[in-house]
């Protein structure tokens with residue numbers, strides 16, 4: 198018996214529907230892109246499943262999308278000959294959101310329409326976008342391979358629930374009928390629809406058909422009108438964008454294609470489209486987005502690469518085709534050599550895939566190098582009469598893009614140092630840092646090297662939680678005094694990444710917070726001698742300090758790195774920095790027990806006062822706790838610290 202069943206939308210869907218109709222209203226036409234894109238996906242799925250089961254075509258191998266409308270009934274229908282849905286699939290797919298991260302996404306919505314619509318754009322509303330323009334949607338479908346009596350009709354007004362019933366449906370595939378709202382009548386117009394298909398869906402590799410119309414003069418003084426002829430015509434180019442020659446593709450088409458595959462509402466920063474020939478043949482179309490997605494930090498996030506084999510869609514998120522540190526790249530790879538029935542497991546092992554991944558990695562790094570090269574056109578540095586290169590319009594358009602890229606993705610790129618040894622030199626060249634002498638993330642290792650002082654033998658850097666903490670760190674004092682630039686590193690990944698980079702272009706990297714400070718040739722003989730003498734006369738005090746702080750420190754020594762501060766904490770060479778230890782502790786990870794070294798500045802009045810003080814023990818502890826505080830740490834027992842300071846203050 199044919200009965201209707203009413204189902205409720207999953208709570209998140211109901212919430213999303215509400216948002217879709219309210220936030221995306223200003224850009225309602227995107228519904229067409231979404232529905233055509235779903236239709237195209239459904240055809241891709243059928244083509245893929247039919248590789249092993251050709252009977253799924255039911256003798257009708259034509260895969261296509263038809264767009265039609267009925268002015269009188271005020272309906273618009275998008276029909277495809279794709280895989281279709283069974284009743285249960287319709288209930289599951291059109292009543293819930295199966296995407297991972299849905300909850301997280303919902304919690305990020307702020308209620309601010311503009312911000313939310315950006316987020317929703319990234320998340321991808323897909324089918325539900327139909328409700329922007331329709332107050333009722335009817336879906337009729339039958340899954341390929343099921344009998345004609347196993348069709349399904351799904352109807353909903355987009356609030357709260359939907360109805361499902363079994364129907365007879367001879368043809369496989371899905372047809373989606375939108376009952377348009379009164380204010381969406383503009384979509385009942387062939388010209389408008391063609392224009393939108395052209396704008397959003399031209400790259401779709403399937404034919405999109407519309408019924409031909411011709412002008413008919415009105416009779417008996419009635420105005421003329423366009424009437425349908427009953428003949429269908431293909432209104433898109435119907436060839437996958439990446440298969441067309443570069444010269445035939447406009448930047449607008451590249452951008453539109455990007456938006457379609459990425460769900461990003463903004464244009465990408467740059468792209469690269471190539472046919473690669475050699476050991477393995479493939480076409481590569483790769484994009485670098487302008488903004489980081491909200492889940493960039495999830496290293497399990499799949500790379501946004503779609504894999505095709507000889508134009509047949511194989512899978513989304515083919516993570517094997519891009520290293521994890523380039524997971525922000527979006528695009529398409531169409532291989533001529535992989536087998537059509539390739540699985541994710543197989544991908545991991547294939548030699549062709551390795552070659553493609555290496556090729557993709559090199560391509561992305563070249564794109565970044567190109568952006569970096571044209572990032573800064575330093576107009577301020579040009580003076581009257583200088584000869585400057587003529588900058589082409591293309592290159593001018595790249596100005597500032599690398600800076601933007603870096604602020605969005607720089608920290609992820611650094612993961613590459615530990616992940617991709619083969620390219621670590623190229624990656625290192627792409628890194629940018631703040632430094633003690635310049636603002637913003639602008640200093641490359643090469644810039645730094647070109648400014649090194651005569652006699653300077655290392656690239657100095659400091660890691661800290663914040664830029665302010667790095668800039669004001671006591672460890673920087675002597676470097677400031679001598680005018681030596683120090684790179685300031687404040688990304689969480691810096692500590693880890695720098696484990697893998699010990700030198701740049703032959704110059705070692707040296708943390709200013711690790712090991713004894715050795716300024717080498719930068720320190721003159723007189724300074725060295727004075728330090729040695731101070732260490733000698735200070736020996737007894739050092740011994741007492743060491744005893745007083747026996748449980749806290751590994752060693753106490755005299756330093757020349759301090760100018761204004763009395764003391765600082767350093768870790769042993771090769772030891773774990775205090776910042777990394779704090780990060781691990783926050784993450785609940787075990788940290789190896791290691792005690793730091795306390796370095797004291799014998800010139801500082803507080804340190805001088807130590808010697809004759811009756812409060813030696815308290816002062817020693819205060820010195821140590823303050824050194825901890827100064828570099829962003831916390832005394833082991835903050836209350837005891839406060840007590841000691843207060844006792845001395847009164």
Ligand SMILES: Nc1ncnc2c1ncn2[C@@H]1O[C@H](COP(=O)(O)OP(=O)(O)OP(=O)(O)O)[C@@H](O)[C@H]1O
Nearest residue numbers: 235236239281282290291320321322323324325371
């Ligand atoms: N024309 C169609 N034919 C067959 N199945 C469809 C069709 N349209 C939608 N579906 C099914 O409904 C599901 C939900 O569609 P929806 O557009 O909401 O999300 P999606 O396509 O999975 O994600 P996104 O659109 O963000 O890529 C799809 O995954 C698919 O299984």
